[in-house]
Amino acid sequence: MSVESTDEERVESYASRLGPTWIAGAIAAGPATMASLLAAGAGYGYTLLWVVVGSAVLGTVGQYLAARLGLLTEEGIVTTVERHLGEGWAWVLVIDVVLAAGLAQLVIMKTVADVSAVLTGVDARLWGVVWAVVLAVGLASGGYRIAELGAKLLVSLVVLAFVATALVVPIDAGAAASGLLPRIPAGLDGALVAAGVLGGAVHVTLLTMQGYTMRARGWTRADAGLARFDVGSSMLVAFGGYSLAIFLVAASVLEGPSITAVEAGRALEPTVGTYATWLFLFGLLGAAVSTLGGNTVVPPYLLADKLDWGRSIDDPRYRVLLAGVALASAAGAFLGGSFLSLLVLVLAFGLVGTPFAIVLILYLLNDPAIVDETAPLAANLGGLVLLGVALVTASTFVREQAAVVTDPLSAFVVAFAAGIGLATVLLAVKFVRAATRIGTPTET
Numbered sequence: 001m002s003v004e005s006t007d008e009e010r011v012e013s014y015a016s017r018l019g020p021t022w023i024a025g026a027i028a029a030g031p032a033t034m035a036s037l038l039a040a041g042a043g044y045g046y047t048l049l050w051v052v053v054g055s056a057v058l059g060t061v062g063q064y065l066a067a068r069l070g071l072l073t074e075e076g077i078v079t080t081v082e083r084h085l086g087e088g089w090a091w092v093l094v095i096d097v098v099l100a101a102g103l104a105q106l107v108i109m110k111t112v113a114d115v116s117a118v119l120t121g122v123d124a125r126l127w128g129v130v131w132a133v134v135l136a137v138g139l140a141s142g143g144y145r146i147a148e149l150g151a152k153l154l155v156s157l158v159v160l161a162f163v164a165t166a167l168v169v170p171i172d173a174g175a176a177a178s179g180l181l182p183r184i185p186a187g188l189d190g191a192l193v194a195a196g197v198l199g200g201a202v203h204v205t206l207l208t209m210q211g212y213t214m215r216a217r218g219w220t221r222a223d224a225g226l227a228r229f230d231v232g233s234s235m236l237v238a239f240g241g242y243s244l245a246i247f248l249v250a251a252s253v254l255e256g257p258s259i260t261a262v263e264a265g266r267a268l269e270p271t272v273g274t275y276a277t278w279l280f281l282f283g284l285l286g287a288a289v290s291t292l293g294g295n296t297v298v299p300p301y302l303l304a305d306k307l308d309w310g311r312s313i314d315d316p317r318y319r320v321l322l323a324g325v326a327l328a329s330a331a332g333a334f335l336g337g338s339f340l341s342l343l344v345l346v347l348a349f350g351l352v353g354t355p356f357a358i359v360l361i362l363y364l365l366n367d368p369a370i371v372d373e374t375a376p377l378a379a380n381l382g383g384l385v386l387l388g389v390a391l392v393t394a395s396t397f398v399r400e401q402a403a404v405v406t407d408p409l410s411a412f413v414v415a416f417a418a419g420i421g422l423a424t425v426l427l428a429v430k431f432v433r434a435a436t437r438i439g440t441p442t443e444t
Contacts, residue, residue: 020213020227021063023294024206025234028059029159029242030291031111031284032104033200035343037243038264040193041250046172049179051197051393052247056240058389059201061382063210063235065361067227068379070211072371073364074220077211078305081360084370085430092423093208093360094302099416100350101205101298105325107346108295109332111288111339115261115281128333131292136326139296140319158283162245164271169252176248184393188400192348195397199347201239202390204357205298212301212311261340296326345409351394352417356424358387363431 040048066077073080082090110124112131117124184194219227253267265280272279300321304311313319335342362383365375398417405411 020210020217020219021067021230021234022238023213024063024210025239027291027294028201028203028206028235028239029287030200030295031108031288032196032291032343032347033243034246034284034287035340036193036196036200036347037246038250038254038259038267039340039344040197041247041252042254042256042259042264043193044185044190044251046175046179046251047183047185048194048197049176049247049251050182051194052243053180053240054182054389055198055201056236056243058198058386059206059239060231060235061386062202062207062358063231064228065358065365065379065383065386066207066210067214067231068224068375069361069365069371070214071219071221071224071227072373073211074215075211076215076302076305076311077208077361077364078302080211080364080370082306084364084367089360089427090306092420093357094306096353096356096420097204097208097302098299100203100353101295103349104205104295104346105292105299105329106332106335107339107342108288108292109329110335111343112285112292113333114339115285115288118261119281119285125333128330131289131333132327132330135292135296135329136323139293139326140313140323142313153286158268158279158286159242159245161268161272161276161279161283162249163241165249165253165268166245168270169249171248171252176251179251184396188397188404191393191397191400192344195348195351195393196344197243197347198390198393199349199351199354200243201235202354202386203347203350204353205295205350207354207357207361208302209298212305259340260338264340292329296329297322299325345413348394348397349413349416351390352398352413353420355387355390355394356420356427358383358390359424359427359431362387363427363434366431367434 037052040052069077069080078090078093081093109128109131113124113128116122116127116131120127184190214223214227249267250264253270254264256263261281261284262277265277268276268280300318301311303309303321304315304318309315309317309321311318313322362375362380364370365383366380368374394417398414401410401417402414405414
């Protein structure tokens with residue numbers, strides 16, 4: 001048997017078993033990321049291209065680190081944190097994720113309800129209640145997968161339309177090249193959009209859920225090669241291509257700092273014609289419905305892990321918790337404002353809580369009392385770069401937000417940033433001290 005045939009068989013075997021990071025990639029490629037990419041391209045041209053490219057690369061790094069931790073510990077991250085760092089740090093992680101996922105849940109439901117209202121003419125608040133019931137019943141019974149399958153088909157059509165449009169619209173190569181130079185447009189809006197784009201790929205919920213999804217598939221450290229292929233193919237290739245296509249089309253066709261869903265849909269007119277807006281709206285609805293299901297399970301999953309409950313609908317306590325989160329999301333349909341703007345804010349808010357998760361994962365991966373394999377130098381360097389970019393982008397957003405606190409939501413973002421920032425600093429200090437002790441020779 002030739003080496004080439006062996007490699008082909010390995011790729012085919014991997015392709016048939018892909019899953020965990022593709023789930024993360026599907027959540028990452030949701031309506032919030034789509035809105036952030038459209039806002040970045042329409043509002044600032046090619047200026048934020050470096051963030052779009054970097055988000056795919058750094059998202060891949062983040063998922064690789066999370067996957068490595070899950071493979072080496074073979075348990076959920078909350079359990080690992082509680083056993084080795086203590087209950088307090090485990091609760092900080094749970095609160096971080098629940099707040100980020102909870103805010104996202106409300107805004108994603110608003111997206112589903114508002115788009116449903118545009119398509120049908122029925123009041124969005126009524127749609128919010130209907131979708132919440134569908135979500136609760138579907139997830140509690142395991143039947144929501146049918147809705148998710150249809151939603152993913154719609155999203156796939158829209159992604160293909162954006163890719164096709166990117167091939168035919170006039171792209172300014174010179175301006176695009178200048179967009180690879182790292183810089184953030186001045187002001188709150190620029191910082192918000194940059195944080196939103198990066199937050200789509202580097203989000204605390206994606207990092208923490210990776211270990212759980214791998215455990216659900218029964219992966220162990222023997223599947224390390226498969227995990228690397230899974231991470232690279234989903235985040236770097238699929239998610240990266242998705243992000244680049246949407247951004248380039250928006251930067252080439254759209255213009256304006258604030259666009260509506262109808263205006264965004266017109267970006268597809270070069271390839272879809274008069275049906276562009278309708279296709280975009282259905283695709284946006286599909287992305288929201290698909291992401292809504294995945295996001296709903298995040299808070300119950302981590303809480304169940306912390307409380308040592310079962311993490312399936314076979315445990316009545318988990319089922320009630322899952323249904324409760326689903327029904328509570330109906331409140332999102334009553335939020336005011338444009339859902340496109342709120343979607344960008346959701347990702348920026350999630351990015352604020354992400355550095356804590358990154359420091360936590362690096363800590364766990366470099367403690368020989370927790371994992372029995374030393375983290376590769378390249379992995380640690382990648383993690384530090386990821387941490388640095390996340391910190392700079394998130395802090396820029398928070399600083400701009402703090403300067404113009406005018407409503408309860410802005411005040412909440414700033415307060416959350418202060419709390420989770422303090423926890424991140426304390427954890428980093430603990431990490432450095434632990435690393436120093438490990439590296440100090442024992443006296444005899």
